[in-house]
Amino acid sequence: MGTDSAGTEQRQPVMADVAKLAGVSHQTVSRVLNGAPHVRPDTRDRVLAAIRELDYRPNSAARTLVTRRSQTLGVVSFDSTLYGPASMLDGIERAARSAGYFVSVTSLRSLDGRSVQEAVDRLRDQGVEGVVVIAPQTSSVSPLAKLSSSVPLVAVGSGNQTHVPMVSVSNGYGAGEATGYLLDLGHRTVHHVAGPANWLESRDREEGWRLTLRAAGAPVPEVQRGDWSARSGYQAGLRLARLDDVTAVFCANDHMALGLLRALHEAARSVPHEISVIGFDDIPEAAYFTPPLTTVRQDFGELGRRALELLVGELEGAAPSPAHVQITPEMVVRRSVGPPAWR
Amino acid sequence: MGTDSAGTEQRQPVMADVAKLAGVSHQTVSRVLNGAPHVRPDTRDRVLAAIRELDYRPNSAARTLVTRRSQTLGVVSFDSTLYGPASMLDGIERAARSAGYFVSVTSLRSLDGRSVQEAVDRLRDQGVEGVVVIAPQTSSVSPLAKLSSSVPLVAVGSGNQTHVPMVSVSNGYGAGEATGYLLDLGHRTVHHVAGPANWLESRDREEGWRLTLRAAGAPVPEVQRGDWSARSGYQAGLRLARLDDVTAVFCANDHMALGLLRALHEAARSVPHEISVIGFDDIPEAAYFTPPLTTVRQDFGELGRRALELLVGELEGAAPSPAHVQITPEMVVRRSVGPPAWR
DNA sequence: GGAGGAGGTGTGAGCGTTAACTTGGCGATA
DNA sequence: TATCGCCAAGTTAACGCTCACACCTCCTCC
Structure with a gap:
């Protein structure tokens, strides 16, 4: 009959639905969701109950739109099939998650600077808040300096690049x-x-x-x-x-x-x-x-972790530290070495 | 000195800015961006020029909010440090990109079903349109059936799971x-x-x-x-x-x-x-x-590619095909084999 | 020559959320 | 008792985009 409630609406519940069910305003629901102070405990409980009942999920696009924060970081890697890059990616992902970020990856098809440019742009268009570049080629480092102005960026690899924050192994x-x-x-x-x-x-x-x-x-x-x-x-x-x-x-x-x-x-x-x-x-x-x-x-995992820490620091701390973290590798002696043969 | 235009506004340009500069409405800008028909060539050019001049980037959150499409797919993997998962991830990413999707990854910390549940939920909360699960453990397969109702999902691995679309090697x-x-x-x-x-x-x-x-x-x-x-x-x-x-x-x-x-x-x-x-x-x-x-x-790369094809098919084709793609492996003979020694 | 249609463009509403204000109680202080 | 201030809410306005529709201008056709 009416324009609304034509029976079993199949659309996802939104904040307003939760609010109605809990008998509060949508803003109060928002407050509960974001852990804002000054919400009476029983009100909070009613809201929480309504959320559970409707299986409500906040819409991240809407949140991102208004807060201007996507909670997403980008990773550009070269050949993530190799053990090194794969481990770094893994370290980055783990660190990102515990810092409350999602990770969006994209891999490079070729080594030239334009390709890095494109990858970062792509990520940026998607709305990432920062980017980690795993691309230790000489050709891809110089473009980074320019890119870093458009979006916070950290490189992981090697070299003594001064323009871009970087974490590398010695x-x-x-x-x-x-x-x-x-x-x-x-x-x-x-x-x-x-x-x-x-x-x-x-x-x-x-x-x-x-x-x-x-x-x-x-x-x-x-x-x-x-x-x-x-x-x-x-x-x-x-x-x-x-x-x-x-x-x-x-x-x-x-x-x-x-x-x-x-x-x-x-x-x-x-x-x-x-x-x-x-x-x-x-x-x-x-x-x-x-x-x-x-x-x-x-330690590739550590490398990735540190890179992410650097990026998050740059993002959240006010300090735009152009740091350069160095990790010292360690020799492991096994049976493939010995003194030269006497002959 | 009104409320606006207090000199050099540092905020990102939006569609309205482009529209103003090109002397058209924001809707026309949108049409140009989305390749809609019925836009006069010279109008299109003016808009394009304005976009370039302002270095305008469409806001993906806003677009996602209204279209309800995030252009993002999620990947849940177990130990992406291993060659197999890493290669699959690589294949998935490549295929996703050419299909116009972004890829958001998350790796599992443990093998139990609840962990898979959590990972998928996390991805879903982020707004992914579909998920590929690289988790060929017995413990993580059964929960998939339930999950698949909440978001399109494809598994890659092994087994003859009937409930979830899957691509696997024989x-x-x-x-x-x-x-x-x-x-x-x-x-x-x-x-x-x-x-x-x-x-x-x-x-x-x-x-x-x-x-x-x-x-x-x-x-x-x-x-x-x-x-x-x-x-x-x-x-x-x-x-x-x-x-x-x-x-x-x-x-x-x-x-x-x-x-x-x-x-x-x-x-x-x-x-x-x-x-x-x-x-x-x-x-x-x-x-x-x-x-x-x-x-x-x-061929792990192929495996990932096929999984993604399946997911995209499910997403874009109307067919909710609960398919099961099998890939046949091939033996490669090298010197580690021979007839048994006679003795 | 007026109706109909198609090309080309503008207007307004709405997506679901947070931010900024506003409102109404209630207890403490003067 | 009037005033201040804090708590606990509600109301309204963005955020930047797409969709549905309205509108205008030609052109064609009978």
Whole structure:
């Protein structure tokens, strides 16, 4: 008959429905929902009961519209299939949730700056309050400075970028530790299987390796360049196996180290008796390689967590701190290293 | 000096600002933005120019409020640090983006049904239009049926759940292939390192293995139970190495196979000469194990993509298809298998 | 040449919430 | 007893967008 209440209305209940049922105004419902003071306990209870009865859910779009806060953070990542990015994402998500934020992710299809730009824009259009960028490529760092003006932004990765708040692992330090350890064992020098040239991690680890060799007065062999994959490590291994003065190799990550181990095995070069190998990351499998891999552990989850803390701090604290958090990696010694063979 | 225009207002431009600048009504701006017909080309151009000049961004919360569409999908995953879930997430994100959706993720802290419930609720409160659940544990499947009434939902994993649309890999088939291959090579039977008992994948692979042995009249050895980690595979390997009638082992995933290889190597049991090993997943590193691992490949990215297609279909097509998409895995033969040793 | 239709645009209402005011009690203070 | 102030509510106005409709101008057709 009338215009309303034509029986069983199927639409979602809204605040007004709750208010009517509880016999209060919608504003009081809002107050209860937001934990505002000055609500009489019995009133609160009536409202809560009505909410439960109707299974009422606040509409987040409406709330966002008026408060201008979406409670959502964005994450831009590159290849979230890799162990590192995946773990960081996981850390970020956990930290975000406990800070009361949702996480919206988007992954990059290519490495260029425009792609990062697009991804951040996309996230921004969706209304995220801040963005964490996991994109440690040289090409994607410079655009960040511009972007950060449009939306609070934190980078996670490597490098000494001054413009953007960032949390990173001391890759150079870790690489130095690994290289130094091998030199201390008595190796004349240490070869290096590096990551892609345009990754900051890659560059920093290479630099750490190089500086340590120089400081020790050791010769600096030619770098074998890989792309983080086991496949590329394998190929680097085949090349290194042809040289016969190789007694120690530092790989920029564990996956390449795995490939290297494979290649050395095929070339009948014993690890660690003839050649020592150190990786980087300490992926969960590293301890089960043949032989178990000595490596430099970095805590990806912690990295993500810290990045999120930084972002939330920037968002909620008034301080627009352009901080740079450094996390120190730690070497884990396993059976893939030893003193050089006497011969 | 009225109430408005006190100089350089810092607030974000809204549709009305664009309209004023272009000399049209806000509705025309909306039409241009949404590609509505019946807008004269030069009007459109003026509007577009105004948008660019002001760097106007539509407010998604406002749009969502009125259209009741958030353009956002939720993903619930368990341990997105693992290669499988991470790859699926990646596939889902890519597919979602090309279908015009954002992706909001949340990961489970524990396996129980209540935890899944909470995660989905959380996502729903945020206003997602649908949810993909990557949670192939037995404990989390039953709650899904109830949940699916409140929001469109698709599961990805395993099992023959009838209540919820799902996309899964034929785990039983893959396990059967692997087991059959080993039997065909002449092995008397095949041992099995299984995954956690409460995972559907685990259960289905174990069942495929068992059925194949039975069908071939082969004895069914006791199952070694692991937890997907290389560590647990290693421990299972130590146990199996003590038995001396073991000539073939099928592992429920590649990581456990890695641990197994390690244990067998330490026990001086040669693979494949004394013992053949097959894994499951074909992670990128499997080809570089020592020896390279024969395994059953499943395309996680494809899995995620298909799950998303299913969800979007349910969302946009009128058909509430309670489909069940099956993807067939494929065996990849490498050097970790061979005929049993004669002795 | 007036009716009808289609293209092109403007007007007003409403989505569901929070923010800012307003209102009405009631006890404490002067 | 009149006044102040605090508590506990209610009322109204945004927030920025889309939808439904009204309107105007041509053009076509009989």
